[in-house]
Amino acid sequence: MGIFLAFNAALGQFAAGMLAMTDAISTVINSIPIMKHLTPIIENTPEIHAGKRDPGTLKGKLEVDQLRFAYTKEQIVVKNVSFSIEPGQYVAVTGPSGSGKSTLLRLLLGFEKPDQGNIFFDDHDIKQLNIQRVREQCGVVLQNSFLISGTLFDNIVGSAPLTQEDAWLAAEKAGLADDIRKMPMGMHTVISERGGTLSGGQRQRVLIARALAKNPRILFFDEATSSLDNLTQAIVIESLERLNVTRLVIAHRLTTIEKADLILVMHQGEIIQSGSYADLMREEGLFQTMAKRQLAI
Known part of the structure; x- marks a missing residue:
């Protein structure tokens, strides 16, 4: 035992x-x-702002010169990309998935550092600028942008010292104001983390309103209107056209990019075509192929 x-x-x-x-x-x-x-x-590497130049109030001019970036030696994502955008110009970037569009945007925002080439804001090299001050003047909607648990007002203004009037104005520009008015608590409506209580289109419009709330000098949108119906998207585009800001928009939908001053077509990290919508539709190439595929749906 x-x-x-x-x-x-x-x-x-x-x-x-x-x-x-x-x-x-x-x-x-x-x-x-x-x-x-x-x-x-x-x-x-932590960002160091000490000793960097304050850009002042940006005019919105943007220039990219021979930009190259690779995550690894074998994975070159952006290859010798060059273009320039004048203040107030609307430039669209399109191309197949995996062509380097989102990485290009991360480079422009200083989230990644290029292996070679230069980026200029108002003719000033980004490497010499206080990137935090640059970002403060940019309205950004990335593919992975998300909402926070809190009120709609909190989600639109964030930490900026803005008023209810500012939030409503941004909501109007984003085509969201009517939706908010229909909610019982209006601007004080509480939403869950990542906006699970809102539709996909409403979530995108809250993010757009957030980007517009601080009256930015430059807008960077990465598929920011992909979940919007055509009517709502038209309202947003019309509002953006009235703003005197530079816009760089990554998108696939023709209705999003057809009014762009310049369209850049990326493929495998390179810009292989550029021009207006009308010019690219006449030119045999990737853009025409992608457009015909959409129009046939």
Whole structure:
């Protein structure tokens, strides 16, 4: 009997140890995806603003010269990209998925540093500018932009010292004001994290309103209107056209880019075509092929 009790106690300790080890292994496995997200933050060099030039009030001129960027030696994402945008001009960037459009936008915002080439804001090299002051004058909607848990007002103004009137004005420009008026609490309506209580189109319009709230000098949109119906998108585009701001918009929908002053077509990291909508529709090439595919749907 004593031998059995001793064996049973030892077996219990062994089983408890194995269970603890299994829990530890499970914790490590679950941490791997989190570490993949944290690695870029840990490895990234902190931004240093001291000694950098204040850009002042931006006019909205933007120039890119022979830009090249690669995540690895084998993965060149942006290849020798050059273009210039004058203040108030509307430039659209389009092309197949994976052609480097979003990476180009990250480079323009200073989130990534190019391997070669230069970026100029109002003829000033971005490397010499206080990038935080540059970003403060830019309205940005990225593909992975998200809402926060809080009121619609909080989501539109963020940490900026803006008023209810400013928030309503931004909502009007984004074609969102009528939707907010129909909500029981109006601008004080509380939404869940990532805006789960809103439709896809409403979430995008809140993000657009946030980008417009501070009256930016430059707008950077990455598929910012992809979930909007044609009528709502037309309202947003009409509002943006009345603003005297520079716009660089990444989009696939023809209705989004057809009124652009200049369209840049990217493929495998390079700009392979550029011109107005009418010019590119007449020219045999990737843009015409993509456009015909959409028009046939």
